[in-house]
Amino acid sequence: MSIKEIAGEQGQENNFLLESLEMSEKKSSPAPGKISYEPQTMLSFEEVKKLDEKYILDTYSRMPVCFAYGSGEFLYDEKGTEYIDFLSGIAVTALGHAHADLVETLLHQADLIWHSSNLFYNQQQALLARALIEISFPGKVFFANSGAEANEAAIKFIRSYGLEKNKSKIIALKNGFHGRTFGAMSVTGQKKIHDGFGPLLENITFIEPNDIKSLEAALSDDTAGLIMEPVLGEGGIIPLTREFLQKSRELCYKHKALLVFDEIQTGMGRTGNYFAWQEFNIAPDVMTLAKGLGGGFPIGAMVVAEKYKDVFHSGMHGSTFGGNHLAAAIGYEVIRLIEYHKILENVRTMGSHLMEKLWTLKDKYPDKVVEVRGKGLLVGLVLKEGIQARPLVQKALEKHLVIGRAAENVLRFAPPLILREKTMDKAFTKIEELVKEI
Ligand SMILES: Cc1ncc(COP(=O)(O)O)c(C=O)c1O
Numbered sequence: 029m030s031i032k033e034i035a036g037e038q039g040q041e042n043n044f045l046l047e048s049l050e051m052s053e054k055k056s057s058p059a060p061g062k063i064s065y066e067p068q069t070m071l072s073f074e075e076v077k078k079l080d081e082k083y084i085l086d087t088y089s090r091m092p093v094c095f096a097y098g099s100g101e102f103l104y105d106e107k108g109t110e111y112i113d114f115l116s117g118i119a120v121t122a123l124g125h126a127h128a129d130l131v132e133t134l135l136h137q138a139d140l141i142w143h144s145s146n147l148f149y150n151q152q153q154a155l156l157a158r159a160l161i162e163i164s165f166p167g168k169v170f171f172a173n174s175g176a177e178a179n180e181a182a183i184k185f186i187r188s189y190g191l192e193k194n195k196s197k198i199i200a201l202k203n204g205f206h207g208r209t210f211g212a213m214s215v216t217g218q219k220k221i222h223d224g225f226g227p228l229l230e231n232i233t234f235i236e237p238n239d240i241k242s243l244e245a246a247l248s249d250d251t252a253g254l255i256m257e258p259v260l261g262e263g264g265i266i267p268l269t270r271e272f273l274q275k276s277r278e279l280c281y282k283h284k285a286l287l288v289f290d291e292i293q294t295g296m297g298r299t300g301n302y303f304a305w306q307e308f309n310i311a312p313d314v315m316t317l318a319k320g321l322g323g324g325f326p327i328g329a330m331v332v333a334e335k336y337k338d339v340f341h342s343g344m345h346g347s348t349f350g351g352n353h354l355a356a357a358i359g360y361e362v363i364r365l366i367e368y369h370k371i372l373e374n375v376r377t378m379g380s381h382l383m384e385k386l387w388t389l390k391d392k393y394p395d396k397v398v399e400v401r402g403k404g405l406l407v408g409l410v411l412k413e414g415i416q417a418r419p420l421v422q423k424a425l426e427k428h429l430v431i432g433r434a435a436e437n438v439l440r441f442a443p444p445l446i447l448r449e450k451t452m453d454k455a456f457t458k459i460e461e462l463v464k465e466i
Pocket residue numbers: 118174175176177179205206207208257261262290291292293294318319
C-alpha cells in the first residue's frame with residue numbers, strides 16, 4: 029500500500045501519517061514485530077526536532093539531544109554517541125537503563141495483563157503495597173501515576189483530616205517543590221511556578237527551610253498539615269537538618285497536624301536509605317513517592333500511617349490508572365532488585381566518594397565553587413552567585429555528560445543508584461573540566 033493510500037486523501041500535506049511515513053520510508057524499517065536499536069532505523073535529530081517544534085506545546089526548553097536507547101549508566105543518541113547519565117531522567121531511572129530484570133518483568137507482565145482498573149483487586153498492586161509498608165512504616169497505600177498526583181492525594185488527605193477538626197491551614201517551605209497540578213503547585217514555595225494561573229489553594233503558609241523559629245511561629249492548633257521534602261530538590265539540593273525535622277515532628281504531634289514528607293525525589297534509595305527520614309528515624313504521618321519507584325515507568329504512591337488509615341474511605345479519591353498491573357509489577361521488581369543487589373550500600377559508598385571528590389573542587393576553584401550539598405546520590409555543586417548553572421548543563425552535554433540544575437546556581441547530580449566507581453571517575457573528570465572552563 030502506498031503512503032498516500034494509507035494516509036487517506038491525496039494532497040493532504042499536513043497529514044501526520046504522510047509526514048511520518050515519508051520520514052520512515054527514507055530509513056530501512058526494522059523487521060515487523062522486532063525492536064531495533066540500529067541507528068539507520070531512527071529519525072535524525074533534526075527530523076525529531078522539527079516534529080517536536082511543530083506538534084508539541086512549548087512548555088519545556090529542551091537540550092539539543094534526542095536519546096534513542098540506554099544501557100546501565102549510559103545513554104546513546106540516534107547516532108550511537110555515548111553519554112554518561114548523571115541525572116537519571118531527574119532521579120527516576122534508579123537502576124539504570126534497560127535493566128535486564130526490569131525488562132523481563134515488563135515483558136512478562138505485558139503478556140499477562142496491563143490494566144484492569146481499580147474497580148477490581150490487583151495482585152501486583154497488593155504485593156507492591158505490602159513491600160512499601162515493609163520498607164517504611166505500618167500503614168496503607170494509595171497508588172497514583174506521578175509525583176504531582178501523589179501530592180494531590182496527600183493534600184486532599186490533609187484537607188479531609190483537617191475538616192473534621194475544623195482547620196485547613198497547610199504549612200510548606202519556601203523554595204520547596206511539589207509538582208505542577210493546582211494543589212501541588214499551591215504548596216510549592218516558588219513564585220515562578222505560581223505565576224500566570226490566578227488564585228491558588230488558600231490558607232498555605234510558607235516558611236524558610238531549617239528555620240525553627242518560623243516553624244514554631246507558624247505551626248499551631250489551626251494547622252492541618254505540614255508538607256516538605258527532607259532534601260529540597262528543585263529548590264537547590266538543601267537537606268533539612270535533624271533539628272528542624274525533629275521539631276517538625278514534635279510540633280505536628282502537639283498540634284495534631286499531619287506531617288507529610290514528599291519523598292518523590294529523595295525516596296527509593298536515592299539518599300542511601302529507602303527514605304531520607306530513615307537517616308534520623310523521624311517518620312512522617314504521610315509520605316509521597318514517585319520517580320525512582322517505577323525505575324522509569326510512571327507510578328506514584330501515597331503511604332499513610334496506620335493511625336490515619338480511615339481518613340479516606342471508599343469514594344473519596346481515585347485514579348483510573350494508578351498502580352495498574354504493569355506499573356505495580358515493575359515497582360515491586362524495583363524494590364526486589366534494590367534488596368537483592370544491596371543498592372542502598374552502593375548509594376552510600378558512591379555518594380560519599382562523589383561528595384569527597386566534589387569538595388576538592390571547592391579547594392581548587394574557590395572563586396567558582398561555594399559548597400557541595402546533598403545526601404547519597406542526590407548531590408548539588410553550589411556555584412558562586414551569579415554563575416548560571418543552565419549554560420553549564422548544556423556544556424556538559426557537549427562533553428557527553430548528562431547533568432541537571434537545581435535553583436539558578438546549583439549543578440544537580442543524580443546518577444543511577446547502580447553507579448560504578450569507574451563511571452563516577454569518568455564523570456568527575458568532565459565535571460572538573462567544566463568548572464575549570466567557567
Ligand atoms: C520533590 C518533588 N515532588 C513532586 C514532584 C512532581 O513530580 P511529577 O513531575 O512526577 O509530577 C517532583 C518533580 O520533580 C519533585 O521533585
